[in-house]
Amino acid sequence: MHLIETRDLTFTYPGNVTALHHINFIAPRNARIAVIGSNGAGKSTLFKCFNGIFMPTSGTVLVRGEPITRENIREVRKFVGIVFQNADDQIFSPTVEQDVAFGPTNLGLDPETIHHRVHEAMRLVGIEDISHRVPHHLSSGEKKRVAIAGIIAMEPEVLVLDEPTAGLDPQGVRDLMAIINSLSKQYGMTIIFSTHDVSLVPEVAEYIYVMNRGRFVAQGTISEIFLQSEMLQSVRLDVPVLPKLIRNLQKKNIPLPMAYTFEDAERVFTETYQESIRHDR
Amino acid sequence: MHLIETRDLTFTYPGNVTALHHINFIAPRNARIAVIGSNGAGKSTLFKCFNGIFMPTSGTVLVRGEPITRENIREVRKFVGIVFQNADDQIFSPTVEQDVAFGPTNLGLDPETIHHRVHEAMRLVGIEDISHRVPHHLSSGEKKRVAIAGIIAMEPEVLVLDEPTAGLDPQGVRDLMAIINSLSKQYGMTIIFSTHDVSLVPEVAEYIYVMNRGRFVAQGTISEIFLQSEMLQSVRLDVPVLPKLIRNLQKKNIPLPMAYTFEDAERVFTETYQESIRHDR
């Protein structure tokens, strides 16, 4: 049984814009999945189907093997937490702590539990020391973390993040990636995120769906997807710069093995070049 | 005489947030300058001083050698065009064409000239075929181009772009970079832009200012700045991945020359390798 599964999911916005066509998506337990696609590909729309904000026009969305219905929608939303693209649309309270507590309070938990969950969530994303500040004045990275804490406090098992790094500076991106990685590795959360910054993907994800105009045009592991540079370019995306470089060098008969992350690339280049230099001597 | 120069510019927001400290900035004619810095470094604030939206708390801003005053502010704003970070701030008219025409209309030009300028600007950024659409249905890349057209239609000599590529997909980034490059090379505009995506910088800029907490912490040509990876990391930024890789490999005694753009990197890797193999034989 998969945590989230869509079967032949099609979604049409009122006004006849079909944003999703026959989507088949599977998220097994503890997976780390990236959905990549250009602006308007349908990533945000797809995510909103995962917790019943949008109901399929045709096809089904199964959460823990069951279709989403009126009866189980609260359970589904507790189970699948979504952090939306723009943090400003998700933060309404006068203090960070109150904002993180918003979700748990709506679930009708007792004050004790709420307090505990809120502090645990704030600790996980590292915003404990700003818990009494006004969210309005936080930096974009801090706001993003508050938004994530607000969802984590509801203790979902699947964490869905829509373009989590948009607008963050490089250090902010690194910090956020570290948080996401630790949520996945230490707390066993299943992570699904979208992005069009392809260089992020190898750092977090292990499986990729490529989306274009409401359809999945490819899916596979990182190495499978990033080998198809023409396909990626045709859907307005890019291959991360390192695999692209290695690819081009391979074509010029330089015997480099493929690498996706920075560490791997450094290693293969060092080995290959030192090899060739050693031959030299 | 520089087109824009700031001398010891300090700016304090009402409420005592000093966002700029003693900034000395120079933009010579036809320069292509990048201002890089993390979230909240003060980039947007600095740009708003360039055309008198914000007036210095102390220090001066000289445009074409003259300080900005009440009398010449109209001239200054015609001369220095700013494209803001968020296109939605800037597109306030009900249709694309009306929006592009807003600036020229305010300049008091005759309808003939307005019409001509508007169409020329729309042609330059490639939005002629969407001129009658409403802004809210445009994609983010299209909106960005409408915002740029609105500024270009005023025919400024200095084009200032605040995070022009934020939120765009890779193809959108490539298109926009091409537009900016052609405005600089074919139309002789002086370009100043900000970003925290350092990998863009070598594609467009030739000179860099590094900003942190309202101060310039470094400035120089691309090769000067991107050699200082510790400095960049300390201000929450990053070295673009290619120079970083080459740097690390150089440390391991692989005799690679430095390269910043993708083409250069591909060339140096190929040459170095082929060199070493040639020796081999």
Added chain:
Amino acid sequence: MIDEVFYIEKSAYCKSYIHSLDARVKIISAFSLIIVTVALPYSTAVFFVGGFFLLFLASLWALSHLSPLIFLKRLAAILPFGLCIIFFQIFLTNRYYSTFHIIAHLPFGIHIYTESIEFAGILLMKFIVCVSVIIFLSSTTKLQEMLDGAKQLGLPSDFVMALGMMVRYLFVFGYTYRKINETFKTKCFDPFDNQLSYHYRLRQIGYTIGTLFLRSYEQGERTYLAMLCRGYDRHSDIYVRQKNLSRRDWVFLILSLTFFIIIPIVVYIGGILP
């Protein structure tokens, strides 16, 4: 209601003879029809005149190639407050009649009168005609054409510009509103959820309103700065391409205005009624 703006816009973007008429023509006709309808004296003649007007609107609607469902949906959304007042009329006497005949006795000394039903019917007819006119106008005219039209008809340009900006940001905030609602859903908040205390729900809605207010305030500040960059000052004006009325615009205008005047005259003075 803000979601409706997207649907209204969609119908306004269809293409037809009616859609392609100049906005000025449609505005003048629509407003005159409303004024004529409101000015009709209270009498049963209103049923005839209103009937003709509705027929007229229905034929225009048919010409516009829009589905009647769109019209009915929009009508249903607008009616409640008016209907409520109209419905109460049947229990009340009013000053427009001198005698009242009771046709039904209800408990608590409440009665239903023949004349009151007639009066309610007259009000309903006028109300429906006026509302239909507005639905017709906004479903067949793009917002910015209406603004251009209003400007050419002499609405002060300050107001045209302000309304233009308002309309533009209505769509921006329309998206914001959707996103806020989606966040409410993800966080399981429902202002109608009785398991949460009323105070808590009111507080959260209040905070949301405050946030939206701030968002729009700050948007206003930023937009103002962006406008300054483009040479905005108090003499600024919105750019409107001058356009002359075509012959068919004139034909439509003259025909419809004549119709609005002839029909009541024929019905009232021509003595169709006793």
Added chain:
Amino acid sequence: MHIPDAFLPLTHGLVYWIIALVFIVLALRWAKSEMSDEKVPLVAVLAAGIFTIQTLNMALPISIVPGGVSGHVVGAALAAIVLGSPYAAVFIMAMVLAVQAIIFGDGGITVMGANFINMGVLGGFFGFYTYRSLHNLINNQFASALIAGWVSLFIPAIACALELAIAGTFPLTIGLITMGVYHAIIGIIEGGATAFALSLITTARPDIMYHSTSIMKRKKRDAAILAGIIIALGIAIAAPFAASTYPDGLESAFYGIYGAKDFQSPVIEDTMAATAEQAVIEKTGNEFSWTAPFQDYQIPGFDKMGEVGAIVIGLLSIVLVGYGVTKMIARQK
């Protein structure tokens, strides 16, 4: 509370339109001159924001049917309080109501003046002055905003009932009671939400809040304003009873208000309230002397051009006086 077309006769609509226009012009002037900073763009964007705020529906505090009936916030008080001027509300509501009437069909065209007087002018002025005087006297922002919000909804509802009654579209007593009770209940949403919204705005952006402290506190004046508001409220609440006691209680209720007005005449919003009320008084006399107009198949008002002219001239002069007083007070600041 949006009166639709056809619920007020054309002549009444015209009269309300004229009064409304005066306030719109004043508001436009405010937006263009205030502190030498253009407020037109800010107010235009805020109008879109207030429109959005009005779509946030909320259950009524008293559940009439299970599941709940909804109400929402009008926002005139909030806008006036934050921007520090009732004209802010006037400007914003003018745009919101225009868009609602012309695009959504919510509220009529011929009666837009009346809707605008109710929700924009009365709502804005009562909301603003209730808040400011209370805040200066009791120094409790939350309570002041709560009450101001409530008043800013209740008074317009009463005005709306009066206008319908004068038009002969809805009987006075029942109108006052139903509109009054209903809006007294949703007033809780308006008041509560305004108070919470204001507390959020004050914590997040205290700098944009208009500071009543920066204006010299004049307790006496505030007390007088408050007394005026309380009397207006008292009359509004008592009106249905008065109206049901006397057969032609409408007139007496109005003279009551008119009498109350003398008591604290230098106050802006009462001057202006009086403007509207005076209009109403003048009309009342006429209205009651009307015979059923349909009997002779004449369009009402057209046979009484003289009377209508008198009303308009009377109104205009009152408006001018009101305007003069407003100007004088504005200059004193």
